[in-house]
Amino acid sequence: MIVFDLMLAAAILVAGWSALSAPDRTGAIAGFLVFGLLVALSWVRLDAPDVALAEAAIGSGLTGALMLRAAGRMAPPAADRVPRAQRAAAALLACGLAGGLAVAVMDLPGATIVYDPLVRADLGQSGVSNPVTAVLLNFRAWDTLLEMAVLLAALVLVAALGPRGTPRPARLGPLYTPFLRIMAPLSVLVAGHLLWLGATAPGGAFQAGAVLCGGLLALYFGGALRPAAVPAGPLWALCAAGVAVFAAAALAAEVLTGTLLAYPDGADKIWILAIEGGLTVSIGATLLLLFTGLRQGGARA
Template sequence: MRKIKLKILEKKPSLFTRLTLGILMFLLAASLAYAVWSLPTQALGLSAEVAKNVEMSGVSNPVTAVLLNYRSYDTLLELGVLLLALFGVWSLGGVSANKSSFVNPILDFLSRFLVPVFILFSGYLLWVGGFAPGGAFQAGAVLAAAGVLLFLNDWQLERKYSGFSLRFVLVLGLVLFVAIGFGFVFLDRVFLEYPPQLAGGLILLIEAAATLSIGISLAALFLGRDPSVKSDSKIDTGVHK
């Protein structure tokens, strides 16, 4: 194989610039290190509060309790950020990836074998998140990896699913989260507060929907263009070559 040189042509910045910036960064690092050094070596933070209320949260893994119960605003807004990033990528039009007509039998077999395992593992991580490390984000990322594997194998979403069905799954996590959050407002509770006896089931329901949404969103981010737009219609970039 030919040796590939992918060097970019970039002029090395002058010694003066590098030195000045280096000294500035060193001063920044030193002052930050001093700030961390002067903090107390023992600090409980919020761990006592987290541990005290974990029975009421519906799950026994403290991180999942924080993510889906105590600070569920974060998770809710995070799902929104993910959607916004996806809309940003879609609005850029995207470059249609070159499709090779050649199907590699090894890759084909590997993806047929691995994708079901990924989906199974994603479900496992979702379930285990209630009482051990795991949860919606990790499960969603594994699901996205399955999607990436399929896209790398030139798999295409069928057109009948790429319109409404795709968008429905993309917003499912966010919509369900908000719906459940608001649902209990009418039962004399604040937004995103769940009754303790129902919390476990509700968290699992929200997490399942969030896993689907996160997984599909991340995989769509990798694809880089709206699958419902025809791949051969190139968007005019406005530049005359």
């Protein structure tokens, strides 16, 4: 199997290089999509299925879609005009940093294994048996709360900057509507499944939110969902729901237990699922609007 790992690592490097050096944008983005999926595969090999799911859905799929949409709106790329000396210096520095990174972590066996015993000791009290979910929603829930705030901040920036324009008239043919009839409800079902599964197996709010966003995007392309036609207020409320639910839970926990984000004993799982439910809806809506943009007070619809 080590031969497979070597081939996969080589393929990842080739795909990564082609994503960054293809002369045309479509080729570069196609390279990036392949790159993301191969990396997700390599993370399954390293026993990290939670991360692999998120990378395949968000890091590769959704980022690729965002890139393609932006590439369609931008002028074709100009040729690189960087002087030879600067390129040589960049190559030297990049090689040095990459080599340093390779050696540094190899020299310190066990340096990263600091948190593991702590997680294992407290996993029984976290309310869930998937250690990644326990870390994200219980032990380090602070990080996740702030992460939701980052998503919201990015949406504010995109809404302020992003070009509006009506979407192109869709000419998707007779097969697309039956496709939507199957996929859109199924995406909700799969999102709910991933959300529930996250407590005990790979999955959770972020993977579920990404699947939900996929279903919403399919509806958007079919013309069944038009965020630009909806008043911005309710959409913002939907996107802020994740932060709001999370913050409310943090404050309620403070009142009940005296510690911020320390859930009452024995009820951890219910608290985590309630928060994750809010997060899933919010992540799905935010990711969709990062792609489609928002109407600004009707001024530039």
